[in-house]
Amino acid sequence: xxxxxxxxxxxxxxxxxxxxxxxxxxxxxxxxxxxxxxxxxxxxxxxxxxxxxxxxxxxxxxxxxxxxxxxxxxxxxxxxxxxxxxxxxxxxxxxxxxxxxxxxxxxxxxxxxxxxxxxxxxxxxxxxxxxxxxxxxxxxxxxxxxxxxxxxxxxxxxxxxxxxxxxxxxxxxxxxxxxxxxxxxxxxxxxxxxxxxxxxxxxxxxxxxxxxxxxxxxxxxxxxxxxxxxxxxxxxxxxxxxxxxxxxxxxxxxxxxxxxxxxxxxxxxxxxxxxxxxxxxxxxxxxxxxxxxxxxxxxxxxxxxxxxxxxxxxxxxxxxxxxxxxxxxxxxxxxxxxxxxxxxxxxxxxxxxxxxxxxxxxxxxxxxxxxxxxxxxxxxxxxxxxxxxxxxxxxxxxxxxxxxxxxxxxxxxxxxxxxxxxxxxxxxxxxxxxxxxxxxxxxxxxxxxxxxxxxxxxxxxxxxxxxxxxxxxxxxxxxxxxxxxxxxxxxxxxxxxxxxxxxxxxxxxxxxxxxxxxxxxxx
Amino acid sequence: xxxxxxxxxxxxxxxxxxxxxxxxxxxxxxxxxxxxxxxxxxxxxxxxxxxxxxxxxxxxxxxxxxxxxxxxxxxxxxxxxxxxxxxxxxxxxxxxxxxxxxxxxxxxxxxxxxxxxxxxxxxxxxxxxxxxxxxxxxxxxxxxxxxxxxxxxxxxxxxxxxxxxxxxxxxxxxxxxxxxxxxxxxxxxxxxxxxxxxxxxxxxxxxxxxxxxxxxxxxxxxxxxxxxxxxxxxxxxxxxxxxxxxxxxxxxxxxxxxxxxxxxxxxxxxxxxxxxxxxxxxxxxxxxxxxxxxxxxxxxxxxxxxxxxxxxxxxxxxxxxxxxxxxxxxxxxxxxxxxxxxxxxxxxxxxxxxxxxxxxxxxxxxxxxxxxxxxxxxxxxxxxxxxxxxxxxxxxxxxxxxxxxxxxxxxxxxxxxxxxxxxxxxxxxxxxxxxxxxxxxxxxxxxxxxxxx
Numbered sequence: 001x002x003x004x005x006x007x008x009x010x011x012x013x014x015x016x017x018x019x020x021x022x023x024x025x026x027x028x029x030x031x032x033x034x035x036x037x038x039x040x041x042x043x044x045x046x047x048x049x050x051x052x053x054x055x056x057x058x059x060x061x062x063x064x065x066x067x068x069x070x071x072x073x074x075x076x077x078x079x080x081x082x083x084x085x086x087x088x089x090x091x092x093x094x095x096x097x098x099x100x101x102x103x104x105x106x107x108x109x110x111x112x113x114x115x116x117x118x119x120x121x122x123x124x125x126x127x128x129x130x131x132x133x134x135x136x137x138x139x140x141x142x143x144x145x146x147x148x149x150x151x152x153x154x155x156x157x158x159x160x161x162x163x164x165x166x167x168x169x170x171x172x173x174x175x176x177x178x179x180x181x182x183x184x185x186x187x188x189x190x191x192x193x194x195x196x197x198x199x200x201x202x203x204x205x206x207x208x209x210x211x212x213x214x215x216x217x218x219x220x221x222x223x224x225x226x227x228x229x230x231x232x233x234x235x236x237x238x239x240x241x242x243x244x245x246x247x248x249x250x251x252x253x254x255x256x257x258x259x260x261x262x263x264x265x266x267x268x269x270x271x272x273x274x275x276x277x278x279x280x281x282x283x284x285x286x287x288x289x290x291x292x293x294x295x296x297x298x299x300x301x302x303x304x305x306x307x308x309x310x311x312x313x314x315x316x317x318x319x320x321x322x323x324x325x326x327x328x329x330x331x332x333x334x335x336x337x338x339x340x341x342x343x344x345x346x347x348x349x350x351x352x353x354x355x356x357x358x359x360x361x362x363x364x365x366x367x368x369x370x371x372x373x374x375x376x377x378x379x380x381x382x383x384x385x386x387x388x389x390x391x392x393x394x395x396x397x398x399x400x401x402x403x404x405x406x407x408x409x410x411x412x413x414x415x416x417x418x419x420x421x422x423x424x425x426x427x428x429x430x431x432x433x434x435x436x437x438x439x440x441x442x443x444x445x446x447x448x449x450x451x452x453x454x455x456x457x458x459x460x461x462x463x464x465x466x467x468x469x470x471x472x473x474x475x476x477x478x479x480x481x482x483x484x485x486x487x488x489x490x491x492x493x494x495x496x497x498x499x500x501x502x503x504x505x506x507x508x509x510x511x512x513x514x515x516x517x518x519x520x521x522x523x
Numbered sequence: 524x525x526x527x528x529x530x531x532x533x534x535x536x537x538x539x540x541x542x543x544x545x546x547x548x549x550x551x552x553x554x555x556x557x558x559x560x561x562x563x564x565x566x567x568x569x570x571x572x573x574x575x576x577x578x579x580x581x582x583x584x585x586x587x588x589x590x591x592x593x594x595x596x597x598x599x600x601x602x603x604x605x606x607x608x609x610x611x612x613x614x615x616x617x618x619x620x621x622x623x624x625x626x627x628x629x630x631x632x633x634x635x636x637x638x639x640x641x642x643x644x645x646x647x648x649x650x651x652x653x654x655x656x657x658x659x660x661x662x663x664x665x666x667x668x669x670x671x672x673x674x675x676x677x678x679x680x681x682x683x684x685x686x687x688x689x690x691x692x693x694x695x696x697x698x699x700x701x702x703x704x705x706x707x708x709x710x711x712x713x714x715x716x717x718x719x720x721x722x723x724x725x726x727x728x729x730x731x732x733x734x735x736x737x738x739x740x741x742x743x744x745x746x747x748x749x750x751x752x753x754x755x756x757x758x759x760x761x762x763x764x765x766x767x768x769x770x771x772x773x774x775x776x777x778x779x780x781x782x783x784x785x786x787x788x789x790x791x792x793x794x795x796x797x798x799x800x801x802x803x804x805x806x807x808x809x810x811x812x813x814x815x816x817x818x819x820x821x822x823x824x825x826x827x828x829x830x831x832x833x834x835x836x837x838x839x840x841x842x843x844x845x846x847x848x849x850x851x852x853x854x855x856x857x858x859x860x861x862x863x864x865x866x867x868x869x870x871x872x873x874x875x876x877x878x879x880x881x882x883x884x885x886x887x888x889x890x891x892x893x894x895x896x897x898x899x900x901x902x903x904x905x906x907x908x909x910x911x912x913x914x915x916x917x918x919x920x921x922x923x924x925x926x927x928x929x930x931x932x933x934x935x936x937x938x939x940x941x942x943x944x945x946x947x948x949x950x951x952x953x954x955x956x957x958x959x960x961x962x963x964x965x966x967x968x969x970x971x972x973x974x975x976x
Contacts, residue, residue, distance in 0.1 A: 029830075037635070039635065039638070039639055039642075040639050040869050041639070041642065044872065046872060046873035046874065047872075047873075047874050048872055048874065049870070049871060049872045049874045049875035049878070050606070050608075050869070050870035050871070050872070050875070051606060051870050051871055051875045051879075053875055053878040053879055053882060053957075054878065054882060055878060056878070056881045056882055056885045059881045059884060059885040059888075060884055060885050060888035060889075061884075062884070062888055062891075062904070062905075062906055062907055063743055063772060063773055063884070063906060063908065064715075064742070064743040064745070064905060064906025065745070065906075066743045066745065066773045066774050066906070067772060067773060067774070068770070068771070068772060068773055068774050068775070069774070070649075070774070070775070070778060071873065072646050072647060072770075072771075072775070072873050072876070073646045073873065074643060074646055074647065074868060074871070074872055074873040074876060075869070075872055075873070076869070076870070076871060076872015076873060076874055076875055077869050077870065077872065079606070079608055079870065082608055082612075082866065082869050082870050083608055083611070083612070085869070086612040086615070086618075086636070086862075086866060087612075087615065089631070089632040089635055089636055090612075090615040090617035090618050090632050091617060091632065092629075092630075092631035092632040092635070093617040093618065093621045093629065093630055093631070093632035093633055094617075094621065094626070094629040094630065095616050095617045095618075095619070095620040095621040096616075096620040096621075097616030097617065097619075097620045098616070098617070101622065103622055103625075106622055108620075108622060110526055111619065111620050112526060114572050114575060114576060116614060116619075117576070118575075118576065118579040118583075120610075121579065121580060121583035122583065122588035122590060122591070123582070123583030123584055123585065123586035123587075123588055124583050124586070124796070124797065125794055125795070125796055126588040126589045126590050126602075126794065126795055127586050127587075127588060127589065127795055127796070127797045128589060128594075128596040128600055128602070128795050128797070128932070129600055129795070129797050129798030129799075130596055130598055130600070130935045130939060130940075131587065131596065131927070131932060132923060132924050132927040132932075134924065134927055134928065135586060135587035135927050135932070136586050136587070136797065137585045137586070138581075138582040138583055138584065138585025138586040139582075139585075139586050139797045141582050141585065142579075142582055145582075149566070152563055152565070152566055153563065153566075164658035164659065164662060164799065164800070165658060165853075165854065165855040165856070166854065166855060167842070167852045167853055167854045167855070168658060168662070168853075170852065171852060175696075175700060178700060198842075198843075198854075199841075199842035199843040199844070199845075199846045199849070199854075200842050200843075200852050200854050202842075202846040202847035203842035203845070203846060203847060203849040203851070203852035204852040205847065206847035206848070206849075206852075207669075207701075207851070207852050208700050208701075209700045209701055209702070212846075212847040249552065250550075250552035250553050252552050252553075252554065254554075254557075255554065255557065278553070280559065280562065280563065281550060281553070281558065281559055282550075282553050282557050282558060282559065283557075283559070283563075286557050287557055295855075297855065301526075303619045303620050303859070304620065304621065304622045304623070304855075304858075305613075305618065305619055305621070305858045305859025305860075305862070306618055306621040306622070306623065306624065306630075306632075306633035306636075306858040306859060306862065307622070307623040307624065307633065307637075307655070307656075307819070307855060307856055307857075307858030307859075308623075308656070308658075308800070308855040308856045308857045308858040308859065308860075309658070309799070309800030309855070309856075309857045309858070309859060309860055310855035311799075311800075325696070341942075342692075342942065342943075343942035343943070354696065354699070355692065355693075355695065355696025355697075355699065356689065356692040356693055356696050357662075357693065357696065358658065358659060358661050358662055358689075358693060358799070359599055359659060359660065359661035359687065359689035359690060359693065359787075359798070360599075360600070360659075360689070360797070360798025360799060360801075361797060361798045361799070362798070362799055363799040363800045364796050364797035364798055364799050364800075365796045365797075365799065365800050366799075366800060368579065371579070372575050372576075372579055375567070375570050375574075375575045375578060375579075376525070376526070376569065376570060376572070376575050377524065377526070377569055378562075378566065378567050378568040378569035378570060379562035379563045379566035379567065379568060380562040380568045380569055381524045381526075381527070381568070381569040383559075383561075383562055384524060384527060385527070387546045387549075388527055388529050388534075390546070390549050390550070391529070391534060391537055391538070391541075391546060391549065392529075392537075394537075394541045394543070394549055395537045395540060395541060397541075398540060398541045398542065399540065412551060412552060413541070413543070413548065413549045413550075413551065413552070415552075435626070436628070439626065439628055439629055444622070444626060444629065445626055450843075464526075464527055464529075465526055465527065465528065466528065467528035467529065467533070468528075468529060468530075468533040468536070468537065470528075494827065496628050496629075499628040499629050500628065500629070500631050501627070501628045501631055501826040501830060501832040502628070502826040502827040502828050502830075503628065503826060503827045504627045504628060504824055504825070504826045504827075504832045504833075504834050505824045505825055505826070505827075506627075506824065506834050506836065508824045508825065509822040509823065509824035509834045509836040510822075510836050510837055510838075510839075513813065513820075513822050513836060513837060514822055514823040514824075515638075515641060515652045515813065515820055515821070515822050515823075515836075516638075516641055516642040516645045516646075516651070516652055516653070517638070517639070517642040
C-alpha cells in the first residue's frame, strides 16, 4: 500500500545513488535485483521442451496430405528456465499488488484472491460451453445470479451477459438501439457523443454504421443541455453519455437529457466505465438510461491482467430488452435456470434478438469472480465502495489543488476521480514529464492527456481500496513533482531515472515497426 | 468490510480536510430524488470469505467437470493438459494486476511477453505479424471480415459451409449493421470438403472467403487451392483455426496462401472455462496489411540509453487516437490469456508441440477405428486431426443427452449446433486429446452401442 511503516524507516537517497552511472558497470547489464532478461528466442532452440510427452512411433496419418513439412521456429524451455524467465519479466511490471495505480477511468482496485480461488473451482474452470445443460446447471445459476444483481443495482429491466469487454458491451447496446429503431421502421443515422467520451464510444458508433457528431460541453465540464436539445431531431438515434463523466463529474441534468432524447424518439446509452462512483447510491435506470455496459474488470474487481480479459454485460431498459442478443439465461417459476439460444428463444418470448455477439456464453471466468466480489460486499458494502471511492478522490483533489490546477474544482466536489490540467507548469515541462517523474517516486502515473477537453489532462482515480496513509504518501509525491514542474526542474525531461527502462523511443517503434522476432542469422 | 482500508476515524478526518460535513455533501450533484437513502432493498448484505466460498462451491458442484467424466467435446473449445507452471505464472500479481501497458518504462514484463506472444503466433500461423490478441476466435473472425472489406473495398463475404456455425452467426449479426453481404451455406455431410462449390461462389465482388481449417466437421481442407481461386478474383482468404494444437501436425495457413489467419487460442494454456475468457489470435501474412489490422500491437524500440525495450505501437489505427475512424473499437483484449498461451507454448516448444499433435492424432485415429465398429455408426471423415464426425442412425443429440445422464460427455451433436437442420441430426462431433484414455474410448463405444441397440 506504499505507506511508510511505523518505525519511520525510509530509504536514504544518497548523492551517489542519484547519478545512475556512479557505480561500477556490470558485465551482465544487471543492477542487483534489476535483472535483464533475453527473449525466449534467444534463450533456447526448437529441439528442447519443458513437457514430458511420448514420441509416437509410426503414428497414424489421416491428415489428408496436409502434414506439416516446414519448421515452425518455436523455442522450448525447461520448466525451471520457464519459471525464471517469466518471474524475471514480471518484476519489470508495476501492478496494483505493488502500489496505488491511479489511472483515471480505469478503476484499478484491489483484486481479491478469493475470486481467483473461486474461478478455479473445477465446476467452473473445467466445463465445456456445449455440454448438455443438465450437466452445467450451476454455471447457468452463476450467470443468472450475477445478472439479477446487475439488474437490481442499476434499476434496469434486463441484461445481456455475453459481451467480452467494455467496448464489446457498447457495441451490444448500440446494436440493441439500432434493432429497436429498425423494428419501428425508423432507422436513424446519427449518434451524438461528447468530446470528453472514451475513444471507444465514437469508434463503436461508427462500427455499428452511424455517423458521429459531437455534443458540446458547458463551462463547468458537463453536457450543454440546451445545445443538445437544439441538435436533437428525427435523425438522432442515440446519445452516448458517460456518467459520472470523464471529467470526474456527475451529469446533474441526466434525467432532463434522457427526457429530451426520448421525446425526440432517440435512446440514451450510458458508458458505465465509471459506475464505481455510484454503485449502490444511484440507479441509472432511475435517470432514464436505456442501455449501459458494466466493466466487471473495473467496478467489480476482476483483474485487468495487463490488458484483459474484461467482461462487459449490458443492462437494458424495457424498451430495448426484447432485442438483446443470444444466448442468455432465464429462470422459470420452478427455479430452474435455462439456457436460451436460437432454437428455444420463442419459448421464452424472445424472438427479436439482434443476433449473437460471440461464440459462447460470455466471460464465465469473470462472472464467477465478479459474483464472489458482489456477494462479499453485499448491498451495504457496495454502497460503501462508492462512498469511499468518492471520498478518496476528493481528498486528493483538495490536497493538491493549490499546486495542480483543477479546472472544475471550484464548482464543487468531484466523483471518484480528480481532474487536473498542466496550467501553471513552467515553460517546457509537460504532463508527460510529471507522469514519468511519478514513476521514479514508485507510482504508476495517472491517466494522461485524457479527457481531450482539458489541456495536458491528468485524471487521478485512487479507488476505495487505498488506505489514508497510502493516500497521504501519494499526495506527498504528487505535490513534490507538481512543485518541480512549476519551478521548471529540467531534470524531469529525462525521467524516469530508476525504472527498468529510461524513456522509450515510441517514434522509432512506429516509424520502423519491428513486430515479431527474427533470427539475426537469417537476416 | 475486508476490502476497504478506511476506518471511520480516517473518513471523518478526510471529510474535515475536504471541508465537507458528511459524505452526502460529496454526492451533491446527484439530484436528491435519484439518491438512494440506504442499501438497495431485497439484496443480501456483506458476507464473510468463508460464506461466499461455500456458496460458490455449492454452485460449482452442480456442474459435471470434464475431468470427472469420459469427455469428448470439441467444436471450438478443446480440453488439453495445462502444465502447473502456467497457472503459477498468470497468478503472479505483477502480471495479474497490471493494466494495459500504457507506461512502457514500468510495463516491460507485459510488453516483452506480448512481443514473444506475437512472434509465437506469427510463426505458428505462417504469417508475418500477429497482434496482441482479440477477445476470442469468433469476434476475431468478424474483425478479419471487416478488415478484408477495408483492404479490398468490397462488401461481399463468402463463408464456407463448414465454418463453425456460431462464428458464422457472429459474422451475420455484425454484417446486418455494416451492410456487408454474406453468402453462406450449410455443411454437407461428405468425407471431403467440397472446395469446388465454395470456389464457384467467389466472384469479382467478393472481399473475402472464410474457411475453417480443420473445419467444423474435423476435415482438413486444402487451403492452397482456395487461396489461388480467391486471389484470382482479387479476394482475400481468411483462414480460421479453432484448434492450435493441430498446427503442430498440419501446414500453417499462411504457408498455404491465407491472407489473414484468425483463430481461437484457448486450447493452449487457457482451459475450458464454460466458454470464456478465451483468446482470439489474429495474424496477417503480408506485412503491408499491418496498418489495416485491428487491436493492439507491441513493437521493439530502444530507450534513451540505447537499451532494447518494447512499446505499444502503430496506435494511430486505434480507437483512443482515431476515435470514429479507428480500425476497430476494441480496447481491453485478452492479455492474461495471451500470457497463459505464451507460457504453455514456451514449455512445449516446437518439439513438444509436434509430439503433442502426433499423440492427439494417434489417439483420435484409434478412437475413430474403434467407434466405426459400433453397429449403426460410421466415421464421415476422409481426413481429420483430433476431431471427427460420426454419422449415427438416429438423433445424436438425444443420445448425447442420454449418455450425459449416465456421466459420459459424448461429444457435440450437430443437432446442438444446427437445431433447425434435420438432415444433420445424425451427426456427432467427437474430439480426442491427450487427456482421453483408451478406457474412455472403450466406455464411449460401449455406451453408443447400447444406446443404438
